[in-house]
Amino acid sequence: SQTIHQWPATLVQPVGSPLSLECTVEGTSNPNLYWYRQAAGRGLQLLFYSIGIDQISSEVPQNLSASRPQDRQFILSSKKLLLSDSGFYLCASEASRGSTDTQYFGPGTRLTVL
Amino acid sequence: QKEVEQNSGPLSVPEGAIASLNCTYSDRVSQSFFWYRQYSGKSPELIMSIYSNGDKEDGRFTAQLNKASQYVSLLIRDSQPSDSATYLCAVSRNYGQNFVFGPGTRLSVLP
DSSP, X not given: OOEEEEEOSEEEEOTTXXXXXXXXXXXXXXXXXXXXXXXXXXXXXXXXXXXXXXXXXXXXXXXXXXXXXXXXXXXXXESSOOGGGOEEEEEEEEEEETTEEEEEEOOOEEEEEO | OOSEEOOOOOEEEETTSOEEEEEEEOOTTXXXXXXXXXXXXXXXXXXXXXXXXXXXXXXXXXXXXETTTTEEEEEESSOOGXXXXXXXXXXXXXXXXXXXXXXXXXXXXXX
């Protein structure tokens, strides 16, 4: 079974500062990877997904970007954080099992922008 | 129209009762259906998946799917206070990037 790591677990950053969140996956190869954001009391908002190295699709235009430099590494970045970037950031891995795909989540990073 | 809809709750049930959580979806091409549980401050964890019409049971949990009505539900029997969490419904077309989550229903099981 796969294991998803995220770090840091929590982060407090000032407005205008850069951001780098990392997600790594063990126990599977060539997974589809996803970044979601969950604002307080809200549902999951899909930010980016990747089907392979350097293959990134953006779902919501904003000041965030994503990169996938290795098969099992997915990075979420920003050059300048906004207050509205605060939230719970979740990385998910979708490993195919036959004809059905299931998403599993990492432990998440809680980001507070002050 | 939202793609996946759930009653936000909170749904309150007494300990030992059956909790019934409902979800409707708009995409008729959807093939896979999932229920996740999310405790406050934690990431979602998969409880059950269902792919065919009818019922699927796993311990105290039963998922029910009706594709004609575009409706999927989760029943929790003998509800426990530890079941108190937000339950997310997710729907997928399969084969990639069409995994859609509902907003979640908050369940509170009262001792």
